[in-house]
Amino acid sequence: MTRxxxxxRNMLSDRQISCHLSASDRDxxxxxxxxxxxxxxxxxxxETAFRAVIDREEVFPTVIxxxxxVPHARLPDLDRPLLAVGIAPEGIDxxxxxxxxxxxxxxxxxPGDDPGLHLQLLSGxxxxxxxxxxxxxxxxxxRAPEEVREFLAGGRHxxxxxxxxxxxxxxxxxxxxxxxxxxxxxxxxxxxxxxELPVLDREDDLRGVLSIADLxxxxxxxxxxxxxxxxxxxRFQPFSEMLRNAGETKIADVMRExxxxxxxxxxxxxxxxxxxxxxxxxxxxxxxRDRLAGVVTMRDFCAKLFWE
Amino acid sequence: MHGExxxxxxxxxxxxxxxxxxxxxxVAAGVIGGCTVFDVRQAAAVAVFFSIILGTLFFWNxxxxxxxxxxxxxxxxxxxxxxxxxxxxxLEVILFLVGMMIIVGALRDLGFFSWIVQCIVSMxxxxxxxxxxxxxxxxxxxxxxxDEVTSIIFISTLIFQVCDRLxxxxxxxxxxxxLCTNIGSAGTMMGNPVGIYIGTKGGLTFGDFMTWAFxxxxxxxxxTVAVTYWYFRREVALFNEHLQARLARNxxxxxxxxxxxxxxxxxxxxxxxxxxxxxxxxxxxxxxxNSVLLIAPLxxxxxxxxxxxxxARHYVERDVDWWTLLFxxxxxxxxxxxxxxxxxxxxxxxxxxxxxxxxxxxVPFILAVTALGSAFVDNVIFVAAFCPVIEQLxxxxxxxxxxxxxxxxxxxxxxxxxxxxxxxxxxxGMLEKRAHAQVGFFQWLKIGFLxxxxxxxxxxxxLMLLEPWMPDRxxxxxxxxxxxxxxxVFHGKNAELKARCTGRASLPSLPGFPAAEYxxxxxxxxxxxxxxxxxxxxxxxHRELTATLEAADDTVLALRGKVHTMAAELPDSLxxxxxxxxxxxxxxx
Numbered sequence: 001m002t003r004x005x006x007x008x009r010n011m012l013s014d015r016q017i018s019c020h021l022s023a024s025d026r027d028x029x030x031x032x033x034x035x036x037x038x039x040x041x042x043x044x045x046x047e048t049a050f051r052a053v054i055d056r057e058e059v060f061p062t063v064i065x066x067x068x069x070v071p072h073a074r075l076p077d078l079d080r081p082l083l084a085v086g087i088a089p090e091g092i093d094x095x096x097x098x099x100x101x102x103x104x105x106x107x108x109x110x111p112g113d114d115p116g117l118h119l120q121l122l123s124g125x126x127x128x129x130x131x132x133x134x135x136x137x138x139x140x141x142x143r144a145p146e147e148v149r150e151f152l153a154g155g156r157h158x159x160x161x162x163x164x165x166x167x168x169x170x171x172x173x174x175x176x177x178x179x180x181x182x183x184x185x186x187x188x189x190x191x192x193x194x195x196e197l198p199v200l201d202r203e204d205d206l207r208g209v210l211s212i213a214d215l216x217x218x219x220x221x222x223x224x225x226x227x228x229x230x231x232x233x234x235r236f237q238p239f240s241e242m243l244r245n246a247g248e249t250k251i252a253d254v255m256r257e258x259x260x261x262x263x264x265x266x267x268x269x270x271x272x273x274x275x276x277x278x279x280x281x282x283x284x285x286x287x288x289r290d291r292l293a294g295v296v297t298m299r300d301f302c303a304k305l306f307w308e
Numbered sequence: 309m310h311g312e313x314x315x316x317x318x319x320x321x322x323x324x325x326x327x328x329x330x331x332x333x334x335v336a337a338g339v340i341g342g343c344t345v346f347d348v349r350q351a352a353a354v355a356v357f358f359s360i361i362l363g364t365l366f367f368w369n370x371x372x373x374x375x376x377x378x379x380x381x382x383x384x385x386x387x388x389x390x391x392x393x394x395x396x397x398x399l400e401v402i403l404f405l406v407g408m409m410i411i412v413g414a415l416r417d418l419g420f421f422s423w424i425v426q427c428i429v430s431m432x433x434x435x436x437x438x439x440x441x442x443x444x445x446x447x448x449x450x451x452x453x454x455d456e457v458t459s460i461i462f463i464s465t466l467i468f469q470v471c472d473r474l475x476x477x478x479x480x481x482x483x484x485x486x487l488c489t490n491i492g493s494a495g496t497m498m499g500n501p502v503g504i505y506i507g508t509k510g511g512l513t514f515g516d517f518m519t520w521a522f523x524x525x526x527x528x529x530x531x532t533v534a535v536t537y538w539y540f541r542r543e544v545a546l547f548n549e550h551l552q553a554r555l556a557r558n559x560x561x562x563x564x565x566x567x568x569x570x571x572x573x574x575x576x577x578x579x580x581x582x583x584x585x586x587x588x589x590x591x592x593x594x595x596x597x598n599s600v601l602l603i604a605p606l607x608x609x610x611x612x613x614x615x616x617x618x619x620a621r622h623y624v625e626r627d628v629d630w631w632t633l634l635f636x637x638x639x640x641x642x643x644x645x646x647x648x649x650x651x652x653x654x655x656x657x658x659x660x661x662x663x664x665x666x667x668x669x670x671v672p673f674i675l676a677v678t679a680l681g682s683a684f685v686d687n688v689i690f691v692a693a694f695c696p697v698i699e700q701l702x703x704x705x706x707x708x709x710x711x712x713x714x715x716x717x718x719x720x721x722x723x724x725x726x727x728x729x730x731x732x733x734x735x736x737g738m739l740e741k742r743a744h745a746q747v748g749f750f751q752w753l754k755i756g757f758l759x760x761x762x763x764x765x766x767x768x769x770x771l772m773l774l775e776p777w778m779p780d781r782x783x784x785x786x787x788x789x790x791x792x793x794x795x796x797v798f799h800g801k802n803a804e805l806k807a808r809c810t811g812r813a814s815l816p817s818l819p820g821f822p823a824a825e826y827x828x829x830x831x832x833x834x835x836x837x838x839x840x841x842x843x844x845x846x847x848x849x850h851r852e853l854t855a856t857l858e859a860a861d862d863t864v865l866a867l868r869g870k871v872h873t874m875a876a877e878l879p880d881s882l883x884x885x886x887x888x889x890x891x892x893x894x895x896x897x
Contacts, residue, residue, distance in 0.1 A: 223425035
């Protein structure tokens with residue numbers, strides 16, 4: 001496993017950059033990018049790499065911003081990460097109809113035994129694109145590989161030493177408002193598919209969390225669980241009161257004020273520990289001002305580390 | 309009662325230091341005792357017992373291991389033999405507790421405790437004060453009906469549930485409930501392991517508890533509720549404020565549902581009824597004292613395990629706290645060593661030397677010593693050590709007030725510190741786990757000491773007031789106490805003793821006992837052998853008593869009567885027993 005993450009300036013040579021991708025579809029573009037890498041590694045199996053990238057792309061499409069795709073795969077036989085950059089001024093159809101055609105594609109291949117490396121590389125890349133809002137446009141206009149290399153690898157942004165909560169969290173999560181009713185929370189849970197949601201006040205400060213387990217507990221209080229036989233409640237009698245009052249009851253009345261929250265800068269491996277030790281499925285991530293930054297679910301955490 | 313961290317998280321150095329203090333203090337107690345009043349066996353018994361007291365204080369989690377090792381030391385030093393160990397381990401008390409634990413498991417399964425909680429959260433016209441008072445009373449009465457630990461587990465859960473709804477810190481309300489639970493545990497013999505142990509040792513019936521202990525417990529409970537209500541008045545007001553705000557929005561504390569309770573209530577009533585009627589059943593069937601009392605929970609749990617056969621194994625394996633029961637068994641046996649080695653006599657004579665034989669001094673002294681002891685050491689240890697002393701004191705004074713003082717001291721003393729009783733430890737553990745709230749030692753001590761002091765004063769005053777009405781019961785005397793060699797005086801004492809009848813006696817004229825009205829017999833020690841003879845007089849009017857003695861044929865008899873001391877007329881035997889009864893059932897091989 002790689003101990004120190006390689007930096008873009010060491011990984012990216014002009015030979016690995018094409019400013020004129022000819023393919024107009026995803027598969028063709030990936031093949032072109034892989035062809036750039038073939039001379040770089042002895043015995044490089046481009047066909048296996050192609051299948052791995054496409055298989056992954058089918059499950060988790062990688063168009064992360066308008067015009068930008070980062071196809072990637074983990075290859076068991078690889079001993080170091082590989083990078084290839086392709087510019088397609090005309091645009092490539094990456095089979096994501098809701099997004100505009102891809103004009104910049106960055107292919108990342110990493111060794112199979114390093115679960116976080118591609119995310120670290122992605123984090124470094126994201127920093128570059130965050131700093132320059134029109135980065136895709138500028139790259140799309142570049143015609144010389146050295147110009148592209150300088151733009152991507154010449155700056156001050158480095159690949160981070162390790163993954164943090166920020167790299168894994170989901171920023172686009174629905175939130176509940178403490179003054180809203182339990183009825184609205186039930187609706188949000190049903191449509192969002194989340195099991196636990198943060199609760200904010202009017203000033204957008206984080207006040208607590210509410211989970212579907214909390215709603216279940218509200219309906220079926222602990223003292224009824226002491227009974228071995230719940231046949232007197234086969235028709236969910238204890239639930240009726242909760243449902244009857246769901247419109248009156250405020251989320252503030254039932255939310256949990258004690259919950260697990262971590263800083264964006266917390267190393268990702270600590271999150272794994274928190275998931276296991278605290279037996280939770282979701283962890284709230286807050287920024288430096290203690291405001292909600294996002295949520296890391298165990299499912300996403302594992303998906304990103306094991307599968308993506 | 310015991311150290312909260314129990315030694316599991318101790319560093320090696322700390323562990324060794326505590327171990328050295330424990331062993332050192334135990335050996336020192338033995339050596340000092342051995343050099344002054346004890347012989348070698350007595351010194352070993354005292355050393356081991358003292359070590360166990362310190363062991364439970366320093367290493368709560370190792371208490372069973374320490375008890376095992378202590379027992380081994382006693383056996384190896386000839387302080388205790390296997391037969392005495394079996395005799396003293398109070399298996400009957402252990403089985404009583406096993407039966408009660410199984411019944412508690414079944415009551416939980418049947419929804420009895422759910423019903424109690426449901427009744428409290430959905431009571432009409434609820435207010436903060438009403439909720440606190442009802443919860444306090446329920447925790448005390450539930451402790452009476454089942455046991456203190458069960459009571460506090462269920463009542464604490466209720467408090468957590470309600471405080472979750474009201475967004476309140478549950479700490480003060482849990483403290484009120486625990487204090488009341490400890491008070492309630494003195495109300496019956498089911499409330500606390502010390503209750504059944506004292507009942508067994510003192511020959512007290514369920515009726516005795518209901519007549520004397522229960523009313524005093526209610527008075528102590530009222531005082532505790534009052535003082536805690538006053539002490540936590542701001543928290544109670546806050547509770548009421550939050551509750552009224554919730555009720556004003558038409559929100560209840562919990563779902564209103566009908567919890568089936570009939571089966572659970574029937575089981576509890578049947579058990580309590582079986583326990584309550586033990587004395588009558590024993591009389592009808594001619595059984596030994598408290599034999600029905602001790603097997604009643606076993607019989608009820610046996611029925612439960614047949615009816616709910618699919619859960620029987622669960623009840624026995626999961627609901628019975630075998631670890632604690634094994635510890636109690638060894639503790640009783642180790643405390644029994646104090647009796648076998650006659651340390652209890654020395655302790656009792658010292659006690660009598662300090663306090664005399666006046667109830668006015670003995671009762672508060674026993675109350676204070678047991679309460680303070682139980683505040684730091686397991687009350688079962690304290691009671692186990694004290695029972696033989698009370699038995700010894702009882703041969704000279706009316707014993708009932710002393711037994712009640714011991715019971716109240718042991719139960720109420722548990723309120724003083726946060727480690728004073730198992731209920732405290734369980735509740736604080738739940739509080740920490742559920743509400744992440746920590747209670748400081750002195751935070752507890754302030755209200756704990758105040759409430760315990762008040763409860764003990766109430767008990768003291770009550771015992772002093774009731775003492776004249778308490779019967780002077782027949783005390784169990786050992787045969788050798790009646791012989792002149794014992795140097796003891798029991799004039800006018802009602803007594804029971806075991807002895808053999810060796811034939812008719814010819815006695816000099818005795819004042820108050822004309823020869824025309826009484827037949828005289830000689831008694832000899834129950835163990836056989838040729839011990840000093842003690843005379844027994846039988847009123848001629850009671851022919852059946854005379855017939856029983858004549859037919860006894862040197863078997864061991866259980867004799868009941870009044871002891872008279874006649875130093876002038878009977879210089880050799882000193883005492884005389886005027887026979888009232890020889891129960892056929894009490895005749896043992």
